[in-house]
Amino acid sequence: MVAKTLYDKLFDSHVVTEDNGTAMIYIDRHLVHEVTSPQAFEGLRLAGRKLWRISSIVATADHNTPTNGWDKGLSGIADPVSRLQIETLTENINEFGAKAYFPFMDSRQGIVHVVGPEQGATLPGMTVVCGDSHTSTHGAFGALAHGIGTSEVEHVMATQCLMQKKSKNMQVLVEGVLGKGVTAKDVALAIIAKTGTAGGTGYAIEFAGAAIRALSMEGRMTLCNMAIEAGARAGMVAVDDTTIEYVKGRPFSPKAEQWDAAVAYWKTLHSDDGAKFDTVVTLKAEEIQPQVTWGTSPEMVVGVDGKVPSLDLAKNEVQRADWERAYAYMDLKPNTPIDEINIDKVFIGSCTNSRIEDLRAAAAVAKGKHVAASVKLAMVVPGSGLVKAQAELEGLDKIFIAAGFEWREPGCSMCLAMNADRLEPGERCASTSNRNFEGRQGQGGRTHLVSPEMAAAAALAGHFVDIRQFV
Amino acid sequence: MEAFVQLNGLVAPLDRANVDTDAIIPKQFLKSIKRSGFGPNAFDEWRYLDHGEPGMDNSKRPLNPDFVLNQTRYQGARILLTRENFGCGSSREHAPWALEDFGFKVVIASSFADIFFNNCFKNGMLPIVLSPEIVDSIFNQVDASVGYKLNVDLNAQTVTTPNGEVYPFEIDAVRKHNLLNGLDEIGLTMQQQDKIKVFEAQHKQAQPWLFN
Ligand code: SF4
Numbered sequence: 003m004v005a006k007t008l009y010d011k012l013f014d015s016h017v018v019t020e021d022n023g024t025a026m027i028y029i030d031r032h033l034v035h036e037v038t039s040p041q042a043f044e045g046l047r048l049a050g051r052k053l054w055r056i057s058s059i060v061a062t063a064d065h066n067t068p069t070n071g072w073d074k075g076l077s078g079i080a081d082p083v084s085r086l087q088i089e090t091l092t093e094n095i096n097e098f099g100a101k102a103y104f105p106f107m108d109s110r111q112g113i114v115h116v117v118g119p120e121q122g123a124t125l126p127g128m129t130v131v132c133g134d135s136h137t138s139t140h141g142a143f144g145a146l147a148h149g150i151g152t153s154e155v156e157h158v159m160a161t162q163c164l165m166q167k168k169s170k171n172m173q174v175l176v177e178g179v180l181g182k183g184v185t186a187k188d189v190a191l192a193i194i195a196k197t198g199t200a201g202g203t204g205y206a207i208e209f210a211g212a213a214i215r216a217l218s219m220e221g222r223m224t225l226c227n228m229a230i231e232a233g234a235r236a237g238m239v240a241v242d243d244t245t246i247e248y249v250k251g252r253p254f255s256p257k258a259e260q261w262d263a264a265v266a267y268w269k270t271l272h273s274d275d276g277a278k279f280d281t282v283v284t285l286k287a288e289e290i291q292p293q294v295t296w297g298t299s300p301e302m303v304v305g306v307d308g309k310v311p312s313l314d315l316a317k318n319e320v321q322r323a324d325w326e327r328a329y330a331y332m333d334l335k336p337n338t339p340i341d342e343i344n345i346d347k348v349f350i351g352s353c354t355n356s357r358i359e360d361l362r363a364a365a366a367v368a369k370g371k372h373v374a375a376s377v378k379l380a381m382v383v384p385g386s387g388l389v390k391a392q393a394e395l396e397g398l399d400k401i402f403i404a405a406g407f408e409w410r411e412p413g414c415s416m417c418l419a420m421n422a423d424r425l426e427p428g429e430r431c432a433s434t435s436n437r438n439f440e441g442r443q444g445q446g447g448r449t450h451l452v453s454p455e456m457a458a459a460a461a462l463a464g465h466f467v468d469i470r471q472f473v
Numbered sequence: 474m475e476a477f478v479q480l481n482g483l484v485a486p487l488d489r490a491n492v493d494t495d496a497i498i499p500k501q502f503l504k505s506i507k508r509s510g511f512g513p514n515a516f517d518e519w520r521y522l523d524h525g526e527p528g529m530d531n532s533k534r535p536l537n538p539d540f541v542l543n544q545t546r547y548q549g550a551r552i553l554l555t556r557e558n559f560g561c562g563s564s565r566e567h568a569p570w571a572l573e574d575f576g577f578k579v580v581i582a583s584s585f586a587d588i589f590f591n592n593c594f595k596n597g598m599l600p601i602v603l604s605p606e607i608v609d610s611i612f613n614q615v616d617a618s619v620g621y622k623l624n625v626d627l628n629a630q631t632v633t634t635p636n637g638e639v640y641p642f643e644i645d646a647v648r649k650h651n652l653l654n655g656l657d658e659i660g661l662t663m664q665q666q667d668k669i670k671v672f673e674a675q676h677k678q679a680q681p682w683l684f685n
Contacts, residue, residue, distance in 0.1 A: 040506035153595035256682035
């Protein structure tokens with residue numbers, strides 16, 4: 003038998019037909035949110051089509067939902083355009099159906115990539131799609147998961163299939179043991195520093211090695227979440243006991259006699275010995291430091307003890323031009339030490355870092371201390387209603403509030419600033435999200451991507467600090 | 474979907490690498506539940522001097538004179554010329570919708586982000602990858618001559634310059650066929666529904682938990 007990669011196994015086991023190198027692959031799970039679905043539902047309606055398999059759909063509202071003022075309900079959404087989009091999702095689900103729908107303010111509502119796994123709606127071996135690029139998150143389960151555009155959302159709704167060309171295989175090997183205070187987020191950013199944001203284009207990435215196996219499921223989700231920032235549509239991690247332990251007992255996980263059969267199959271979901279990768283990238287865990295982005299792309303990143311790089315380090319003319327624009331947009335001079343950069347706001351949240359372990363880590367840093375007077379706003383936005391409830395059960399909300407953080411309702415929030423949470427022009431933010439593009443968190447806003455621990459520490463100090471001084 | 478066969482169009486140069494989908498269409502415009510009307514807000518943050526929100530009368534907003542697409546010589550452009558990793562970031566199809574609504578049918582770059590590239594084809598747009606050297610040379614030519622047009626022939630898979638240089642490009646056979654004929658992909662897949670049903674039945678037998 004030919005040795006296969008995990009990606010090969012997942013892809014091949016979902017091929018319905020193949021023609022000229024383009025395969026039709028079957029989709030097991032379709033996650034739906036309010037921003038990229040209305041035009042797809044409208045398309046179905048116009049063509050008189052139905053959902054192929056209602057039980058494949060799990061839907062929630064997340065991008066537009068406010069993170070405060072929930073006592074006022076829907077009418078608390080100040081922006082009528084946002085409100086319409088949220089209401090439209092409810093109408094569409096009522097009309098077309100879904101296996102599960104967690105509407106605005108449901109206790110299980112939250113960011114679609116947090117909700118899927120916590121419900122057990124994401125399982126090993128699945129093909130998972132969503133009209134959102136961070137669908138790569140679900141690859142943490144040994145699933146083939148990637149973002150699709152709205153036309154494809156409609157295509158999957160109508161046919162349960164997607165036309166796909168097979169990607170190339172990339173293995174990212176992280177061997178060794180991560181240092182104290184170094185998280186999955188730092189690993190993700192360190193990988194992007196090495197590959198560049200286009201390095202993974204055309205590839206499916208499998209993350210492997212001792213440091214990856216040592217990560218919790220939440221850490222693996224953080225890592226796979228950022229695969230798209232390395233240019234890869236899909237990132238994944240092989241199934242092991244950590245995966246199976248996490249999935250067990252969740253609402254939509256297999257039960258009773260199905261469970262054993264599922265586990266037996268899931269245990270085959272790893273790359274075979276001798277499987278061939280088109281590219282292998284290797285990192286040493288010990289060399290990875292807490293990372294801070296300085297520019298307007300996730301690849302513009304350095305270790306916390308580093309400096310904003312100077313132009314002579316740029317690899318070519320195109321990068322020089324990019325960096326010059328980034329210095330201007332970020333209002334930073336080359337050679338500025340990272341720990342001298344002062345911040346105005348702090349955002350702890352997003353599908354990258356808003357799960358319970360993220361909040362625990364940030365709370366451990368904030369406990370008994372206070373946000374610096376120079377910081378205008380430090381906010382914590384749990385990834386879902388269930389994460390929020392768990393955090394409150396553990397008293398994390400009290401720690402944050404006592405330390406001067408705002409404790410909000412779940413949603414995407416200031417990760418992309420579609421709701422009211424945003425940066426004002428010129429404001430600088432330490433953010434646990436995944437994109438530092440120009441204007442991402444508000445027009446003219448300046449984003450520095452960091453781990454939850456690093457964000458919390460920056461909130462206390464008013465500037466970036468090396469978290470390793472705290473742990 | 475509208476077919477794409479051939480185009481002789483004015484070229485507008487956007488000389489940046491890594492142009493992301495947030496730049497192509499800022500998120501406040503994603504709140505629309507429609508598929509059209511995004512053109513006036515394409516590159517909104519670069520194009521206008523004020524902050525744009527849905528519902529504004531864009532014709533009254535102050536234009537940024539330094540932004541390339543605002544220059545008189547590029548009005549009516551149908552082909553966007555840009556640099557590596559164009560369309561990186563989100564999966565939002567609003568990005569190609571905005572470019573198409575603006576008037577672009579073709580985007581030429583030295584590389585594209587995956588999902589954006591794919592989304593273009595779903596909307597009758599043709600993304601073309603040419604080598605960085607060729608892209609560089611076209612940038613110089615566009616700069617040097619006002620009214621610079623390229624001829625794009627999908628059937629022949631060529632881009633031809635005004636002085637007769639011909640650059641071939643690659644395209645997947647299935648995508649080419651669908652684009653040339655303006656085929657509705659959902660309709661095409663529906664023709665294979667028997668095969669989908671057979672697969673689904675086998676899949677359900679092997680992994681029943683996926684269908685709970
Ligand atoms: S949290 Fe941010 S990246 Fe994640 S789905 Fe929401 S907007 Fe997208």
